[in-house]
Amino acid sequence: MSDPGQKSMVPGVLRAGSVASPAHADGAIFEFLAFRLATETYALPLAGVQEILKPPYITEVPRSAREVLGIVSVRGHVTTVIDLRRRLRLPEPPIDSRTRILLVAAAEEVVGLLVDNVLQVYRLYEDEVEIASTVGGDMNEYVMGIGRPRAVRTLGRSTSHERENVADILILLDAQSLLTR
Amino acid sequence: MRGGDDQDSVREEFLSEAQEIVETLSRDLLLLDQAQKERRDDPDLLNDIFRAVHTLKGLAGMFGMERLQELAHTLENLLDDLRLGRVDLTQETLDVLFEGVENIQRILARAEAGEDDVDLTGFAEAVDRFTEAAEVPTGNLDEYELGEHVTSVLTEYEEHRMRTNIEQDIPLYRLQVAFALASIDTALEDLKLRAKPFAELITYLPSMDGDDDDVISLEVLLASSAELEELRDVLCGTSGELEPVPRKQSARRPTMVPEDERKNPQSAPKKAQPRAQAGPVEEVVPDRGGGADALSLRSVANSVRVNIHKLDHLMNVVGELAIVRSAVAQMIEKIREWPELRSLSAELHRISRSFERNLEELQDGILDVRMVPLGQVFDKLARVIRQVARDNGKEIGMTVKGAETEVDKLIVEELSDPLMHLIRNAIDHGIETPAQRESRGKPRQGTLRLVAYQKGNHVLIEVKDDGNGMDSEFLLQTAIARGLINDDVSRDLGRDELFNLIFLPGFSTTETVTDLSGRGVGMDVVKTNISKLGGIIDVQSEVGVGTTFTITLPITLAIISALVVKLGADTYAIPLANVQEALMLEPAGIRTVEGREVMTLRGGTLPLCRLDELFRMQPPPRGRVNKQYVVVSQLGNRRLGMVVDSLLGQQDIVIKALGRSLSSVRGFAGATDLGDQHVALVLDTPQILEEVLASVERAKFVEVTT
Numbered sequence: 001m002s003d004p005g006q007k008s009m010v011p012g013v014l015r016a017g018s019v020a021s022p023a024h025a026d027g028a029i030f031e032f033l034a035f036r037l038a039t040e041t042y043a044l045p046l047a048g049v050q051e052i053l054k055p056p057y058i059t060e061v062p063r064s065a066r067e068v069l070g071i072v073s074v075r076g077h078v079t080t081v082i083d084l085r086r087r088l089r090l091p092e093p094p095i096d097s098r099t100r101i102l103l104v105a106a107a108e109e110v111v112g113l114l115v116d117n118v119l120q121v122y123r124l125y126e127d128e129v130e131i132a133s134t135v136g137g138d139m140n141e142y143v144m145g146i147g148r149p150r151a152v153r154t155l156g157r158s159t160s161h162e163r164e165n166v167a168d169i170l171i172l173l174d175a176q177s178l179l180t181r
Numbered sequence: 182m183r184g185g186d187d188q189d190s191v192r193e194e195f196l197s198e199a200q201e202i203v204e205t206l207s208r209d210l211l212l213l214d215q216a217q218k219e220r221r222d223d224p225d226l227l228n229d230i231f232r233a234v235h236t237l238k239g240l241a242g243m244f245g246m247e248r249l250q251e252l253a254h255t256l257e258n259l260l261d262d263l264r265l266g267r268v269d270l271t272q273e274t275l276d277v278l279f280e281g282v283e284n285i286q287r288i289l290a291r292a293e294a295g296e297d298d299v300d301l302t303g304f305a306e307a308v309d310r311f312t313e314a315a316e317v318p319t320g321n322l323d324e325y326e327l328g329e330h331v332t333s334v335l336t337e338y339e340e341h342r343m344r345t346n347i348e349q350d351i352p353l354y355r356l357q358v359a360f361a362l363a364s365i366d367t368a369l370e371d372l373k374l375r376a377k378p379f380a381e382l383i384t385y386l387p388s389m390d391g392d393d394d395d396v397i398s399l400e401v402l403l404a405s406s407a408e409l410e411e412l413r414d415v416l417c418g419t420s421g422e423l424e425p426v427p428r429k430q431s432a433r434r435p436t437m438v439p440e441d442e443r444k445n446p447q448s449a450p451k452k453a454q455p456r457a458q459a460g461p462v463e464e465v466v467p468d469r470g471g472g473a474d475a476l477s478l479r480s481v482a483n484s485v486r487v488n489i490h491k492l493d494h495l496m497n498v499v500g501e502l503a504i505v506r507s508a509v510a511q512m513i514e515k516i517r518e519w520p521e522l523r524s525l526s527a528e529l530h531r532i533s534r535s536f537e538r539n540l541e542e543l544q545d546g547i548l549d550v551r552m553v554p555l556g557q558v559f560d561k562l563a564r565v566i567r568q569v570a571r572d573n574g575k576e577i578g579m580t581v582k583g584a585e586t587e588v589d590k591l592i593v594e595e596l597s598d599p600l601m602h603l604i605r606n607a608i609d610h611g612i613e614t615p616a617q618r619e620s621r622g623k624p625r626q627g628t629l630r631l632v633a634y635q636k637g638n639h640v641l642i643e644v645k646d647d648g649n650g651m652d653s654e655f656l657l658q659t660a661i662a663r664g665l666i667n668d669d670v671s672r673d674l675g676r677d678e679l680f681n682l683i684f685l686p687g688f689s690t691t692e693t694v695t696d697l698s699g700r701g702v703g704m705d706v707v708k709t710n711i712s713k714l715g716g717i718i719d720v721q722s723e724v725g726v727g728t729t730f731t732i733t734l735p736i737t738l739a740i741i742s743a744l745v746v747k748l749g750a751d752t753y754a755i756p757l758a759n760v761q762e763a764l765m766l767e768p769a770g771i772r773t774v775e776g777r778e779v780m781t782l783r784g785g786t787l788p789l790c791r792l793d794e795l796f797r798m799q800p801p802p803r804g805r806v807n808k809q810y811v812v813v814s815q816l817g818n819r820r821l822g823m824v825v826d827s828l829l830g831q832q833d834i835v836i837k838a839l840g841r842s843l844s845s846v847r848g849f850a851g852a853t854d855l856g857d858q859h860v861a862l863v864l865d866t867p868q869i870l871e872e873v874l875a876s877v878e879r880a881k882f883v884e885v886t887t
Contacts, residue, residue: 007600016402058851059860060751061843062798062846062848063846071843073839073852073854073860075501076497076498077495078837078838078839078852078854080839080840108654110840111840179453179842
């Protein structure tokens with residue numbers, strides 16, 4: 001959890017779901033796991049992601065909401081898998097070898113979120129994060145902000161594969177509002 | 182290990198245990214309040230409350246919750262004065278006790294938030310006002326020829342109980358019994374239990390005349406307002422002798438107790454002498470003073486309180502192990518194909534079998550731990566019955582059989598509401614008033630019987646009353662009048678089916694809405710609750726003779742037998758408890774009635790439900806040429822044939838709940854891991870039946886009214 005004494009422009013919602021350490025003079029560092037959905041790059045606070053799974057056989061649940069892909073068993077626990085692309089009304093590329101399920105702890109249960117592929121963890125300083133309300137425009141309610149990583153730090157020497165996985169804009173999602181509906 | 186988490190979980194454990202105690206306390210206080218209003222003395226209840234507060238004090242001390250410990254201590258003092266009769270139990274004292282429990286709750290709530298700031302000074306002062314005014318009851322022990330060997334060894338509490346009984350003019354009896362040394366604990370418990378409804382057991386002392394080393398003679402002192410003969414019948418089953426304690430001639434009228442004795446009831450020289458009198462059998466004399474504490478310490482050592490979710494977790498692990506086992510078995514099969522590894526594969530096979538056996542034992546063991554006796558619910562019901570009968574001006578005796586029958590803890594929890602409802606109904610509508618009963622030549626006192634027994638993998642519970650019974654014709658007319666069934670249908674109903682009309686939603690036969698039942702929430706809710714547990718409820722009744730409800734429940738919810746079926750590409754499990762039979766679908770035998778598919782099964786009409794249509798699944802590519810099957814399910818007297826694509830066989834499954842995000846999806850009781858990495862949904866057959874048939878009945882209803 002973050003240091004309560006620290007002055008910060010970052011609202012509680014961001015702090016609550018992320019690991020912040022006052023390691024840098026510029027302020028807190030937030031860790032995000034970035035992943036691809038259709039053509040966009042999204043990210044969730046790393047602390048909320050319990051595990052990344054390759055999709056096992058997903059059992060469809062008749063009569064469930066459209067975005068529910070089905071259920072899987074994760075070490076004996078029946079876990080609901082939600083297609084993030086459907087929830088965010090994005091196109092749905094077919095499931096392939098890079099498709100992953102992120103296990104995310106929501107308020108009352110652990111839910112699996114299907115994403116097209118997982119990129120990397122970004123460590124963002126406070127000044128690299130714009131809060132949704134200040135960005136303005138017609139933002140989706142699940143979006144808590146925009147991350148603009150300074151490419152220098154995340155890159156270093158890069159292979160072509162890494163370059164492909166690097167994004168200059170991350171859409172930061174709020175796991176709680178994504179899952180409590 | 183993460184220390185923080187450990188501490189949190191320990192704290193959580195404490196809070197949940199404390200909460201449990203508080204709940205018991207509130208319940209017992211209500212009962213005490215009831216007893217006080219009826220001017221009834223209930224020393225056992227008061228003792229229970231005292232002990233609960235005492236336990237709470239100990240817990241609070243262990244977890245360093247000083248304020249709670251302090252509060253419990255204050256309450257304990259007051260309760261001690263109450264049970265020793267130094268303070269009278271009045272509405273005012275009860276108010277303070279209730280306030281005390283509220284304060285405990287407040288402290289716990291704050292503790293959960295990590296705070297400790299409840300102000301108790303005002304409360305402590307209120308309690309002090311009572312404890313300072315403490316007095317001793319005046320019943321005079323000298324009224325009876327108790328003998329020095331008795332009066333000198335009574336504890337303060339026993340003496341108080343004796344005085345109270347004398348004060349209330351309740352005669353004292355002396356029972357001489359002999360118990361085998363080896364079984365004295367259980368024999369005494371049994372005696373207490375038998376005596377309880379009739380008499381208060383004040384104390385028991387070893388008496389002098391034991392010749393046999395293996396036998397102990399006890400002198401038991403009882404206070405009872407029952408007749409001597411009746412008491413003899415109850416108590417003397419065990420080779421005992423019962424006689425009234427002789428009264429002293431002169432002391433019939435209560436006399437004043439000398440001042441110094443009143444101030445200090447312990448001043449009698451009892452502490453100095455008693456041990457010597459007890460003689461050689463001293464070790465087995467239960468020490469009544471510390472008895473309660475010693476007893477509770479022992480029970481803590483022998484049993485462990487476990488959160489049911491931890492058992493669920495263990496069950497999950499066992500399920501995972503079963504999957505590992507089948508993977509290993511497959512590997513062994515592969516190894517078998519290598520001739521040069523034959524001895525190795527034989528050895529592996531042997532090990533795997535032993536693994537399998539142990540795994541089964543582990544699974545059975547965990548299931549066994551989840552089992553609790555139904556007596557837990559029955560006890561609660563007994564209290565309710567007494568109260569409801571009193572409130573209702575009816576005389577009701579209750580008999581219980583099979584209280585030791587065990588079922589899964591979760592089932593017991595969910596069972597108390599439906600049973601309560603049945604019993605309230607029986608008292609309210611079933612059993613007549615004493616006057617009515619007499620005029621019908623029945624005993625004044627009505628009887629409610631609770632009978633439980635195991636039958637195969639099920640437990641049956643019967644709730645029987647010897648009341649008015651139900652008139653099937655009247656039920657039918659009511660159902661028709663309320664538009665619940667239509668006239669045509671009613672002609673086909675058999676006698677048993679008529680009684681089952683009471684389970685229809687909206688059915689309530691009471692003309693007057695009473696405090697107890699007839700508030701619209703009726704038997705349909707009972708039925709739904711029972712179905713949720715995978716059970717069924719049935720009713721039999723005869724006018725003038727009585728009504729019997731029979732509830733059939735699975736023994737455990739954790740593991741059930743299921744029929745595994747295929748529907749399109751997916752696999753589903755149907756609990757076998759809800760399956761009557763499965764047969765091949767004859768397309769030629771399908772008829773359409775009111776737009777619904779039905780078939781004929783042994784002369785009866787069976788409505789069909791195509792599950793793929795119900796679930797709005799993608800139409801299968803194969804068309805409808807393949808063989809299909811019908812799984813016949815029955816709930817009460819209603820049947821439904823569910824059409825599936827194929828039957829894969831029977832399997833024991835562990836049902837796991839679906840996540841909260843799927844709680845609004847109807848028709849599934851959960852999911853299960855079939856062991857081949859595939860998760861299968863478990864059908865909630867009662868719900869599907871309800872859904873499909875309700876829409877049929879609604880359709881009929883519309884027809885009737887338009």
